[in-house]
Amino acid sequence: MEHLHRYAPIVDDLEAFLAAAEEPLHRVVWANTVRTTAEEVEGWIHDRCPEAERVSWFDAAWRIPAGAARPGKWPEFVLGLIHTQEEVSLWPVWALDARPGEAVLDMCAAPGSKAARTAVAMADRGRLMANDRKWGRLQGVQDVVARLGLTCVASSNMGGAQIPGDACFDRVLVDAPCTGEGTTRKAGGGKRPQIVKDDFHKLASVQKGLLRRAVELVRPGGTVIYATCTYAPEENEAVLDGIYPEKAEIEPIRVPEGVRVAPGVTEWQGRSFRPDVANAIRFWPHLNDTGGFFVARLRRL
Structure with a gap:
């Protein structure tokens, strides 16, 4: 985990951060309320996993402790009544706040959990375009x-x-490909992705292209969510800094009470970013016992 020491200047407690990054990760089960109710699912979950706890900030979702159960094997999963997902990856969907009847784009949709949860939030009414550049992952x-x-x-x-059109959508989610540093807790903790120094800058070029196109695809006044599962400012705040302020503003994200987040950083390694990158939110693993994530909400002007 030596690589993560580079974030000592921007994390509040380096020791707690490094320790949390190696811990096994719980999963979350959420109810497919298009087909069933939260009350029914809660009964099933507590029968199969008494240790499960309700997620306080997200509707109809429950934490399953690491190693306690395998909800992907439950009949309710096979029948499409529930779905499993990493808790922190629900935050981009929460911030997107898609509504029934809207036109929404998930620009990098694989493996599909965020697109599915967005469709459930829309009560399966409206138009959701789930896009991915790799056919195998799209399947x-x-x-x-x-x-x-x-x-x-x-x-x-x-x-x-390369998605065609202009101002076609009410909301766009860009869960961008990234170095994945925030995923170290998966597979038992401590198994971080293999990262080389140039990855940050190579990926940032791709990420900037995706975000710029997303801003063009959303209608004026519409919402773009930019998210990654990495800590690197090169892939987060620096990407946001590549959007002209006259094109879009970065809005504050007010999280529910009890959720701990850190703001976006306005400086990194001698470089300053546009001031409103501070409105983005960072999820460090030790703050809420989750994986790591970065989420920003932009409004097209």
């Missing part, structure tokens, strides 16, 4: 959507920056 998205019985989702197979 996985289609499998998730089919199992959950969601009908408002259509899929497309192209590079996100």
Whole structure:
């Protein structure tokens, strides 16, 4: 975990951060309320996993302790009544706040959990375009959507920056490809991705292209969520800094009471960013016992 020491200047407690990054990670089960109710699912979950706890900030979701159960093997999962997901990866969906009847784009949709949860938030009414540039990964998205019985989702197979049109969507989610530093707690903790120094800058070029196109695709006044599962400012605040302030503003994200987040950083290694990057939120693993994530909400002007 030596690589993560580079974040000592921007994390509040380096020792707690490093320790949390190696801990096993719980999973979350959420109810597919298009097909069932939260009350029914809660009964099933407590029968199968008495240790499960309700997620306080997200509707109809429960924490399953690491090693306590395998909800992906439950009949309710196979029948499409529930889905499993990492808790911190629900935050981009929460921030997107998609509504029934809207036109929404998930620009980098694989493996499909965020697209599926977005469709559930929309009550399966409206238009959700789930896009991914890799056909094999897009098939996985289609499998998730089919199992959950969601009908408002259509899929497309192209590079996100090449999606045609202008001002076509009410909301766009860009869960960008990244170095994945925030995923170290998966598979038991401590198994971080293999990262080389140039990865940050190579990926940042791709991420900037995706975010710029997302801003063009959303209608004026519409919402773009930019998210990564990495800590690197090169892939987060520096990418946001590549959007002209006259094109979009970065809005504050007010999280529910009891959730601990850190603001976006306005300086990194001698470089200053546009001031409103501070409105983004960082999820360090020791703050809420989750994986790591970065989420920013932009409004097209």
